[in-house]
Amino acid sequence: MEWLIVVGVVVLIAAIIGIYFWATYNSLVTLNARVDEAWSDITVQLKRRADLIPNLIETVKGYAQHERQVFDSVTRARAESLSASSPRDASVAEAHVQQALRSVFAVAENYPQLQASQNFLHLQSELVDTEDKVQAARRFYNGGVREFNTKVQVFPNSLFSKRLGFSQRDFFEVEAPAAIAEPPRVQF
Secondary structure, X not given: OHHHHHHHHHHHHHHHHHHHHHHHHHHHHHHHHHHHHHHHHHHHHHHHHHHHHHHHHHHHHOOOOOOHHHHHHHXXXXXXXXXXXXXXXXXXXXXXXXXXXXXXXXXXXOOHHHHXXXXXXXXXXXXXXXHHHHHHHHHHHHHHHHHHHHHXXXXXXXXXXXXXXXXXXXXXXXXXXXXXXXXXXXXX
16 A cells, blocks of 8 residues: 555656646747747848838938948948848847948938938938837847746756757847947938
């Protein structure tokens, strides 16, 4: 009779451990999928911004054709942003895009007729809206990464999460926070 109690306790403990592993694994899969979804949202917004940049450049070029260096830097930054495949790459590209866009808007300040152009004003408004959406998507992504990384690091999950294929994810942090402190704007 005693051995039946011992077997029952062992089976109960094994069942509890199995349920814990099952629940933990499923929660890690769910959090990982949430982080992937949030990253996808960021890439959509970055692509939207990249699609606006050629129109902005063409509009400004019509007024400031001799500013070739500024246009080249924006084109390079846009290409870098489109080719970024990880949060770390995107962080570097983000700083470059912000710096390049500030240069375009600085050039635009020298051309009053450009500042009055409805096309330019519309593109600027769309760009500011997109920058706001990038920031929101970035906050959502970083929140998901924080939650996922915490789940991976807490004890006892840290003992087996790597063996199950879960490792910490990178935050989407910008190398130069001042570069994204606020969206590029032109003051009229």
